[in-house]
Amino acid sequence: MKRITIHILSYVLLAAATLRADEHYRVEQVEVPQGLVMEVSGMDYSADGVLYLATRRGDVWTQKDGKWQRFAHGLHEPMGLCIGNKGEVFVSQRPEITQLIDEDGDGVADLYQTISDGFSMVPNFHQYTYGLVQDDAGNLWGTLSGSGKTNSDGRPASADAFSSEPYRMWSYKVTSEGEFVPWSSGLRTANGIGVNLEGDLFAADNQGDWVGSSMLHHLEQGDFHGHPEALRWDPRFKDRGDPTKLPIDELDRLRKMPAVFLPHGELSNSPGAPLCDTTGGEFGPFAGQLFIGDVVHATLMRVALEKVNGQYQGACFPFIKGAARGEPLKAGICRLAFAPDHSLMIGRVGEGNWNRGLPGSGLQRVVYTGVVPFEIHRIELQQDGFKLHFTKPLNPAHKLSPEQFTLSSYYYAYTPHYGSPKMNLKAMPVTAVEMSADGNTATLRVPGLEKRKIYQFHLNGITDASGKGLRNKSAYYTLNELLLGE
Amino acid sequence: MDEDPAVYDVTHHPADDGSLSWKFNLKLRCATALICLLQPVLAEPQGASEKVPGLFVSQGCAACHHLEQPGQANQLIVGPTMAEVGSHYANDPKGLETILSSLKMGAKGKWGQNEMPPQTHLTKEDALHLARWILTLRKKEKPSGGAKSGGHAPEPAFHNPLISEKRVGTVVEVGDAPVVYRAYLPGASSRAIAVGLPQQLGGISYAFDAVECRLLYVWSGGFIDMDKAWTGHGGWYAKPLGAKIYQAPSHFPLRIGKPKGLSEKPELVFKGYRMVEGQPEFLYQVNGQDVAHRIACQAKPQGGSVSITHHFSLPGFTDEVSFLPAKQHVHYHTEDATWASGVLLVHPDKRADFSISINLKP
Numbered sequence: 001m002k003r004i005t006i007h008i009l010s011y012v013l014l015a016a017a018t019l020r021a022d023e024h025y026r027v028e029q030v031e032v033p034q035g036l037v038m039e040v041s042g043m044d045y046s047a048d049g050v051l052y053l054a055t056r057r058g059d060v061w062t063q064k065d066g067k068w069q070r071f072a073h074g075l076h077e078p079m080g081l082c083i084g085n086k087g088e089v090f091v092s093q094r095p096e097i098t099q100l101i102d103e104d105g106d107g108v109a110d111l112y113q114t115i116s117d118g119f120s121m122v123p124n125f126h127q128y129t130y131g132l133v134q135d136d137a138g139n140l141w142g143t144l145s146g147s148g149k150t151n152s153d154g155r156p157a158s159a160d161a162f163s164s165e166p167y168r169m170w171s172y173k174v175t176s177e178g179e180f181v182p183w184s185s186g187l188r189t190a191n192g193i194g195v196n197l198e199g200d201l202f203a204a205d206n207q208g209d210w211v212g213s214s215m216l217h218h219l220e221q222g223d224f225h226g227h228p229e230a231l232r233w234d235p236r237f238k239d240r241g242d243p244t245k246l247p248i249d250e251l252d253r254l255r256k257m258p259a260v261f262l263p264h265g266e267l268s269n270s271p272g273a274p275l276c277d278t279t280g281g282e283f284g285p286f287a288g289q290l291f292i293g294d295v296v297h298a299t300l301m302r303v304a305l306e307k308v309n310g311q312y313q314g315a316c317f318p319f320i321k322g323a324a325r326g327e328p329l330k331a332g333i334c335r336l337a338f339a340p341d342h343s344l345m346i347g348r349v350g351e352g353n354w355n356r357g358l359p360g361s362g363l364q365r366v367v368y369t370g371v372v373p374f375e376i377h378r379i380e381l382q383q384d385g386f387k388l389h390f391t392k393p394l395n396p397a398h399k400l401s402p403e404q405f406t407l408s409s410y411y412y413a414y415t416p417h418y419g420s421p422k423m424n425l426k427a428m429p430v431t432a433v434e435m436s437a438d439g440n441t442a443t444l445r446v447p448g449l450e451k452r453k454i455y456q457f458h459l460n461g462i463t464d465a466s467g468k469g470l471r472n473k474s475a476y477y478t479l480n481e482l483l484l485g486e
Numbered sequence: 487m488d489e490d491p492a493v494y495d496v497t498h499h500p501a502d503d504g505s506l507s508w509k510f511n512l513k514l515r516c517a518t519a520l521i522c523l524l525q526p527v528l529a530e531p532q533g534a535s536e537k538v539p540g541l542f543v544s545q546g547c548a549a550c551h552h553l554e555q556p557g558q559a560n561q562l563i564v565g566p567t568m569a570e571v572g573s574h575y576a577n578d579p580k581g582l583e584t585i586l587s588s589l590k591m592g593a594k595g596k597w598g599q600n601e602m603p604p605q606t607h608l609t610k611e612d613a614l615h616l617a618r619w620i621l622t623l624r625k626k627e628k629p630s631g632g633a634k635s636g637g638h639a640p641e642p643a644f645h646n647p648l649i650s651e652k653r654v655g656t657v658v659e660v661g662d663a664p665v666v667y668r669a670y671l672p673g674a675s676s677r678a679i680a681v682g683l684p685q686q687l688g689g690i691s692y693a694f695d696a697v698e699c700r701l702l703y704v705w706s707g708g709f710i711d712m713d714k715a716w717t718g719h720g721g722w723y724a725k726p727l728g729a730k731i732y733q734a735p736s737h738f739p740l741r742i743g744k745p746k747g748l749s750e751k752p753e754l755v756f757k758g759y760r761m762v763e764g765q766p767e768f769l770y771q772v773n774g775q776d777v778a779h780r781i782a783c784q785a786k787p788q789g790g791s792v793s794i795t796h797h798f799s800l801p802g803f804t805d806e807v808s809f810l811p812a813k814q815h816v817h818y819h820t821e822d823a824t825w826a827s828g829v830l831l832v833h834p835d836k837r838a839d840f841s842i843s844i845n846l847k848p
Contacts, residue, residue, distance in 0.1 A: 033646055033648055034646065035646045036646050036648075036649070036653070037716075056716075057653075057712075057716060058667065058668065059649075068648060069648065070648055070649055073649070073651075073665065073666070073667075074665060074666040074667040074668055074679075075668055076668035076669055076670075077715065077721065093668065094668075094721070095668065095676065095677040095696065096677070096696075098758065103760075109761075110760055110761045111758065111759075111760045111761075112666075112758045112759050112760075112761075113757065113758040113769075114696075114756055114757050114758040117677065117696075117756065121676045121677070122676050123670040123676055123721065123722060123723060124721055125714070125718060125719040125721035125722055126719060126721065127721060128721075148719070154714060154721075154722035154723070155718075156550070156718075156719060158601055158603075159550065159603065207607075213607075264607050265545065265607055269545075417603060417604070417606070418603035418604075418606075419603075419605075419606055419607045420606060420607070421606045421607060
C-alpha cells in the first residue's frame, strides 16, 4: 500500500512538472542547410511568405518552398532581423542597424546600407545589439546588451553586466531618418524585442545581477527597468556619481516593475524575444497574447497581460515544456515568428548559453491541430482576488471549491547579487470561489493581496464540460498595481 | 581600441608605412594548423545531452562551466570544468560539503580569480543532486597524440554549395568569390570589415575601418579565423591569417578643398557598402559629400610585388580634391592626379572618378 502511495505521489509530481504530450499542438523539426552552424538570432517573414533568418555567424538566409538561399553574409553577429512595412530587410548587428537591399532582384543583397550606428561599442563578448521590430511610423526598435566583465584575453570573468559606454543597457529607437534615440534604461541583457497588438513594446531581460528572475518589461520612453549601470548615461544622474552606489531603496522606487516575472528555474532561465499571437485565432485561442521561448530551458511560455491603473501586468503560463506531440521541444529558443500557415516557427540559437559545446541550433515549429486546449486563458485582477478566464466552459456538474485553487505569494529581491530566491514565500488562502453562469470564468476571493508580489497558482481537479482536465494547471500572476476601490 | 590581443601583430609603427617589415608569424601558422585539427563540433554533438543532468543546463551552471576541458584552448571558460572539480574532491571526505558550500555561498580563489556568485536559486535538493553528480565525474587522461577534443568529434571541413567560402571550424577560407566579414579586427576600431579575395583577384585580404573610412592593412596567406567570436559567448577578435604585406598610413587620405595637411580631420560618416561584382564598394561621406571607394589588391606570387589601387567616385564634385600620401616614400601611380605641394591633386575633369595605385616592391 505504501509503495502504491509513493508511486501515485511521484506520478502526480511528474504530471505537475511537465505538460503532457497532447492533441492540441504538435512540434516538428524543420530542415536547415546541412554542414553549417545555423544559430538563429533573427527571424521574420516577408509579406510574400519568404522566411528571412539571421545567424550568429553573420549570414542571412531566405527560405521558401523548402529552397534555401544565402541572402547576405559577413554581418557582425546579428542579433535581430525584421521585415519592414515596405518589405525592407533590416538587421541589428553589433556595430550598426543595417538595411540589406537586393538591387538587381537575384535574391542576394547587393547593398549593405548603414541605417544607424549612433551608439558606442568596444570589443566585448557581451555587447550584443538586439532587435528588431518596426512600428507603423517606420521607427526601428531594439535593445543594447550590457558589457560583460572580461579577463585580458576577452574571456568572461563574471556574470555581472556593466554599461561601459553609451548606450549599453538601454532600449533604442532608430527613426526612419536614421537618428538613434536612447529610449529606456536599465536592461541587463534583454535578448530581443516584441510588440503587441496595441503597438506597445516588450523585451524580456535575463536573470542576473539586479535581475532577481527573468522578466518581461514594457518599454516606454524614459523608463528605468532596474539595472543601475545604465543610469551613467541618464542626464538626470549626471552629478550623482556611480549609480550602482545609489541607495537601493531609491533605485527601487525609481524602477518600473516588469509587466510579468518569468519565474527562474520553473519556466525560464534566459528568455528570448517575445512574439505576439497575430494569427487571429488560427494558432489556438490565444490571439493577442505573447509567446516567449527560452535559450536554456526547452520551454515556450505564454503571457496574458491586462492593464491595471494604466500599467501592464498579468500572468505567464507554461505553454510547451519539453515533451510535446511529434518531436520533443528543444532548448536554445531565441527567436519566434508566425509562418504564413500560422504555425509558430522556432529559431534556436544553441542550448545552454549560446554555443558552449552544448546542443544545438536550427529550427523547429509548433503546429496547432485545431483541437481547442482547455487552459486558463487569462487572469484578471479583482479588488479582492482574481478572476480566471478559461478557454472552454468549466464542467457545470462540478461545484468548485476553494481547495481546488492552491495559491502562494512571493517576490524576488532587488539587489546587486546574481538572481534571487523566492522571498517571503507563503500560502494565500482562497476563501471563496464562484463559477460564472456561462462557466467561462471562476472568481477567487483572496484576502490580503499586496503590490509587488507574484501570485503562483496551482489548480487541482478542474475539468471542462467533457470531464477533461486542464492541459496546464499552473500560472504566475505579477501584481504590481492593486485595483483602486470604487 | 588599439589593443591587439591577437598573435598576429598589426600595431602601427610610423616607419612601416608601405614597407614590408611584417614577419610571418610561425606561432600563428602552427596555431592555425592545430585549430583545423582540433575544432570541436559546435552543434548537436550526438548523445552529449543525455550524459548531462538537466539541472546542469537548466540551473545555469553551463553558463560558466564546461563538463570537460574543451579541445580548443580558446573556448571560453569562467570556472573550472565539472570533471576537474569531481577529480579534485574525489577522495576528499569533505568534498561534498565543499561543493555544497560553494553552491550556496559562492566561492573565489579555489580555481583562479573569477568569482562564483552564490547560486541562491538552487533548492537544497537540487544542490545536493548536482554536488553528488559532480563528484562522479573524472578528468579524462590526455590522449597521447591524435586530435581528441573534450569528447567531441572534430568538425569536418565542410563546403556547403550554397556558400562560396569554406568554413573549417572557425577558420574561413575564401572560395571562388570575394567575401566580406565584419568582425572585431586587431589594429582597427570596433567597427571593422575584413575582405578576402579569391585567387583570380589576387588571393589576398585586407581590413577596412568603418569608423575611419579607410584601408587599414593588407595581408596574404589566408583569410581569417573567427575564433572566439564563433566559439564562445561571441564578441572577441577575429584573427587575420597569414603575413601582413602592407600597413596603410594612419590618416584618412582624401581632402576636399585646399588641403590643410594631416592635422585636418574631415568629418566622416560611414554609409555601408555595395557589392559590385562580389567586391565591396565602400560608401561614406566626407564633410557631407558622398564618396564611393573601391580597393583592388594584387600580389604577385612568391613574395612578388604588390599593388593596391584605390578607386574613388565623387559624383558632381566641383571643389578641389586631393590625396594625401604617406610620410614615407611610397611609389604612387596615377594618371588622374599630379603632385602639388606634396599632395596628389586630382585633375578637375577626373574628380568624379579617379584612381591612385600604390606599388610595393618586395
